[in-house]
Amino acid sequence: GQQLNQSPQSMFIQEGEDVSMNCTSSSIFNTWLWYKQEPGEGPVLLIALYKAGELTSNGRLTAQFGITRKDSFLNISASIPSDVGIYFCAASYGKLTFGQGTILTVHP
Amino acid sequence: NAGVTQTPKFQVLKTGQSMTLQCAQDMNHNSMYWYRQDPGMGLRLIYYSASEGTTDKGEVPNGYNVSRLNKREFSLRLESAAPSQTSVYFCASSRGTDNTIYFGEGSWLTVV
Numbered sequence: 001g002q003q004l005n006q007s008p009q010s011m012f013i014q015e016g017e018d019v020s021m022n023c024t025s026s027s028i029f030n031t032w033l034w035y036k037q038e039p040g041e042g043p044v045l046l047i048a049l050y051k052a053g054e055l056t057s058n059g060r061l062t063a064q065f066g067i068t069r070k071d072s073f074l075n076i077s078a079s080i081p082s083d084v085g086i087y088f089c090a091a092s093y094g095k096l097t098f099g100q101g102t103i104l105t106v107h108p
Numbered sequence: 109n110a111g112v113t114q115t116p117k118f119q120v121l122k123t124g125q126s127m128t129l130q131c132a133q134d135m136n137h138n139s140m141y142w143y144r145q146d147p148g149m150g151l152r153l154i155y156y157s158a159s160e161g162t163t164d165k166g167e168v169p170n171g172y173n174v175s176r177l178n179k180r181e182f183s184l185r186l187e188s189a190a191p192s193q194t195s196v197y198f199c200a201s202s203r204g205t206d207n208t209i210y211f212g213e214g215s216w217l218t219v220v
Contacts, residue, residue, distance in 0.1 A: 033208060042112075042198050042211035043151070088151065092206040100150040 003027075006089050006099030014107050019076040021102045023089035031092040032065045032072040037101075038085045046087075047074070079106050110134050112212035114199040120218045121189045129184040129215050131199030139202045140182035141166075141209065142174060144195040151198070157182055158205050189219040 006023045013019060023032075031050055035043035047058050049065035049072060056063055062075045072091070076083055084106050089099040114131045121127055133140065141156040143166075153166030157176040171193060173185045182201075186193055199212040 031206060031208075035211075040214070042200075042213045045208055045210070048208055090209070094206050096202075096206065096209055098151045100148075 004089055004091055004097055004099040006102055008102060009100065010103040010105070012105045012107065013079055015079060015081060017079055019079055019083070019104060020073060021087060021089075022071060022073040023091070023099045024071040025091065026070065027093065028069040029091035029093045030069070031096075032063070033090040033092070033096075034061075034063050034072070034074045035088040035090060036085050037088065043086075043088055076104075079104075081106050081108055112199055112201055112210055114197075114212035114215055116215060117213070118216045120220060121186070122220060123190060125189050126185065126187050127189065127217075128186075129197055129199070129217075130181070131183065131212060132181045133199075133201040133210075134180065135201060135210065136179070137201035137203050137210075138179070139205050139207075140176065141200040141202075142172070142182070142184045143198045143200065144168065145198060145214075146195050154184065154197075156205070186217075189217075191219045193217065194219045 004023045004025050033048050034046045036046050037043040047063040052069045053067045054065040060077045086101045088101045112133045138159045142154040143151045152168045155174040157163045160179045163174050175183045197215045200209045202209045
């Protein structure tokens, strides 16, 4: 079946640092999504990507749909303490598949 | 802006008891889902309903049943709860099965 390999599994960074995480697969997809889950809440959509090569920003967040349609990355610039949470990638080609998540900890 | 609403938020069950988690969405979405989330396991799909009147097994369906009551509501039932079903359960919905999924706030279930 379709599997997403999300890395890194966890990150411990200082406030102000930039963050980069990615998802890769051996399968091609036509949609890539990035979600954030804060403690005690459900995942919330951050960015949706619908076209290979697409680069989309949402404030300090930037995500790209890989040109091969098999990968995507999410960057967070100038991290702040409220960026803490679990970030999930998800990709779809008829059915949505989730990555395992990246746990982000930001030290003030 | 209700979106996806699920109840209860917290529940403690004894082994062998049954219960139903309720979910409703007000976005006129066709597809609805139940996921469970365990530490280190990410989100695992239990069951989904691609459209009203249909349900299908996901990755981890054993021990669960679902009912798509109408377009708005999709319930998850544990007939005989087991400690292995201690988890956080998320209901979600989307316009179609390959569209963006929107999640509820989660239900924390503990089976003792």
